Amino acid sequence: MTVDAIVLNVVVLAAGMGKRMRSDRPKVLHPVAGRPMVAHVLDTARALGARLGQGAPGSQRPAGVNLVGVYGHGGRLVPESFVAPDLHWAEQAPQRGTGHAVMQAAPYLIDDAPTLVLYGDVPLTSIDTLERLVRSVLATAGAQGGPDNASSHPSTRERFGLLTVTLDDPSGYGRIIRGPEPERSVLRIVEQRDASATELAIHEVNTGVMVAPTAHLRRWLDALSDDNAQSEYYLTDIVGMAVADGLEIVTVQPRHAWETLGVNSRAQLAQLERVYQLGLADSLMERGVQLSDPARIDVRGPLEVGRDVCIDIGCVFEGQVVLGDRVRIGPYCVLRDVVISEGAEIAAYSHLDGASVGAHARVGPYARLRPGAELGERAHIGNFVEVKNSSFGADAKANHLAYVGDSTVGERVNIGAGTITCNYDGANKHRTVIEDDVFIGSNSELVAPVRVGRGATLGAGTTLTKDAPPGALVITRAQPRTVSDWARPTKRSKT
Numbered sequence: 209m210t211v212d213a214i215v216l217n218v219v220v221l222a223a224g225m226g227k228r229m230r231s232d233r234p235k236v237l238h239p240v241a242g243r244p245m246v247a248h249v250l251d252t253a254r255a256l257g258a259r260l261g262q263g264a265p266g267s268q269r270p271a272g273v274n275l276v277g278v279y280g281h282g283g284r285l286v287p288e289s290f291v292a293p294d295l296h297w298a299e300q301a302p303q304r305g306t307g308h309a310v311m312q313a314a315p316y317l318i319d320d321a322p323t324l325v326l327y328g329d330v331p332l333t334s335i336d337t338l339e340r341l342v343r344s345v346l347a348t349a350g351a352q353g354g355p356d357n358a359s360s361h362p363s364t365r366e367r368f369g370l371l372t373v374t375l376d377d378p379s380g381y382g383r384i385i386r387g388p389e390p391e392r393s394v395l396r397i398v399e400q401r402d403a404s405a406t407e408l409a410i411h412e413v414n415t416g417v418m419v420a421p422t423a424h425l426r427r428w429l430d431a432l433s434d435d436n437a438q439s440e441y442y443l444t445d446i447v448g449m450a451v452a453d454g455l456e457i458v459t460v461q462p463r464h465a466w467e468t469l470g471v472n473s474r475a476q477l478a479q480l481e482r483v484y485q486l487g488l489a490d491s492l493m494e495r496g497v498q499l500s501d502p503a504r505i506d507v508r509g510p511l512e513v514g515r516d517v518c519i520d521i522g523c524v525f526e527g528q529v530v531l532g533d534r535v536r537i538g539p540y541c542v543l544r545d546v547v548i549s550e551g552a553e554i555a556a557y558s559h560l561d562g563a564s565v566g567a568h569a570r571v572g573p574y575a576r577l578r579p580g581a582e583l584g585e586r587a588h589i590g591n592f593v594e595v596k597n598s599s600f601g602a603d604a605k606a607n608h609l610a611y612v613g614d615s616t617v618g619e620r621v622n623i624g625a626g627t628i629t630c631n632y633d634g635a636n637k638h639r640t641v642i643e644d645d646v647f648i649g650s651n652s653e654l655v656a657p658v659r660v661g662r663g664a665t666l667g668a669g670t671t672l673t674k675d676a677p678p679g680a681l682v683i684t685r686a687q688p689r690t691v692s693d694w695a696r697p698t699k700r701s702k703t
Contacts, residue, residue: 215321216260216273216342217422218253219313222246222328223280223300228473234282236328237289238477241484242508242526245471246328250275250290253326256338274321276313277328305440306416307432314426322346323422325443330470332484333417337371337467341460345369345419368450369419370394370459373468374412381413382444384459394457397444401437414444415468424453492519500539514550538572546577549585563595566602584619598629601644614656615640624650624668631656643678 226235236246257273273294279286280300287297298312310325317323322345324338345367372384382399385407386392397414398407420428428446436442450457462468466483469476482503488511489502497517499505504521511525514533523537527545531537535548538556547564548554554565555572562579565571569587580597583589587600590607598612601619606612608625614637615629627648629640638656642648646660649668660666661678669685676682 215318216257217317217321217323218256218273218275219310219317219323219325220246220249220253220275220277220328221306221309221325222249222286223278223303223309224329225281225303226329226472229471229477230474232282234279234286235471236286237282238471239508240331240477240480241488241506244289245331246277246286246290248331249326249328249333250277250295252333252335252338253324254294255335256324256342259335259339260342274316274318276316278309278312280309304434305438306443307429307441307445310425310443311429311432311441314429317422317425319422319426321422322419323425324419325417327416327470329472330416330468332469332480333371333462333467334464337460337462338417341369341371341417342419344458344460365454365456366421366424368421368424368447368455368457370447370457371415371417371462371468372412372459373415373461373465375465376411378411378413381415383407383410384412384414385410386412393451394447394459395451396448399436399438399442399444415462416443417468418443418447420446420450421455424450424455520556532567541572612640614638615642615654617642618644618646618662620644621646621648623648624652626651627654628652629654629656 222236224235229235229238237244240248253273253275261272275295277287277295277297278300279297280303296316298316300309300312324342380400382397383403384394385396385398387395400408428449431449432441432445434441447457469480471477471480485506486502488507489499489505492513493499493502495513496515497513497519500520505519506524508524508526510528512530514531514535516534517531518536520537520539522540524542529543530547532548532550534551536553538554540557541554542559544561546560546562549565549567551568552565553570554560555570558572558575560571560577563577563581565583566585566587568585569583571577571589572591574591575589576594577589578594578596581595582599584600584602584604586603588605588607589595592608593606593610596613598615598617600617601621603619604617604621606623610623610625610627612623612629614631616639621642627650630653631637631640640654640656641659643660643662645663647665649666649670651669652666653671655671655673658672658675660676663679664676665681666672666676667681667683667685670682671684672682
């Protein structure tokens, strides 16, 4: 099959219970970087299909992947979480090993395409590694022998691909059994429970990721036996069958051992999270971002950055976040689905969700922008100010202890400390409009629906229930009263 006509079967095994997670949630739905582990695997598979189809001159058939997921523990929670036209789901019940899992996927496989087997709890395998593995199977020149040995010796034999890795501590993994020098061809895989002392000393191990010709794969699956220590159908047994059928076994190793790490416990999940985040931090720094500490950042979605962006420690980025040129993010900020324009600064401990911040604006410290908050150029939102579903014009300010909800705030408006827009009457939300150049004194209450005209001033302590005319001063304070002979209450004796 030529590269330009590839349709790759990808089987994603996602049926495991994950007993050591001690969770009611299926293991593959536990998050890495804010997304379920299996979502990363599905995305990688799709990206691999697109990569394989690039640069194929004269292609009449677009490249792609035929995705088949295998689920089990958790009922239909896994397939219901991922519904797509290119994805089929097959149930494994009961669960009797990896070979048995792939058997359930077999009815959905396309015979004239190779089949790649991935794992829903191994989320960090790179597209580059998988592309090398698949292309090693599809190549017209054979690889004889050791890991990543792309020999120039031609071969017309069909190929079977294995992703292996060499570990300092191979405990728990199936060992790769090779033949004698010089070829050192792969002969079989032996699981740790079935391995001899000599075999246990081998450090090259099976990751479980493999590429097989699909027509052969169907036949090998039918021949699997559960005569082993676990009474399960091991997918690894098909390697020996491929050798017996005369296929050439080619192996590829990842550039980083962590690409093959799986998750079986909360500790391993945390380990993978840190590995993933450090990789993202490296990528950000390569794009010119200044990170105060690469080990103290969490990115849980697409993060687009401009030039000379600075991010302090402890920041969390969720959803889609855009940081323009020269944006500065202070320590311990949380940003979710926000756009921050050039030159803006988000000071420490601020939380922004579904908001946009104009160029050279300043937010925080300890500020909160809720969904629908839109700040114009050079706007200031200060400490302990909350803004929801409201727009601020250029140079508008609310620097201290205020709540602005469901409001339109014009340019150059100054909102004093303690000001509240009373937007909710217990049943419905109402809007407040504050026109340009308004000054709102401290401790004012604007009871919506209400409008403050251009250039008006509200005196401190005003409760505004009617529209304020443009340019007017509005004060609604009660008249002061002095009681000269007032006596402060004293505490009564308990006796």
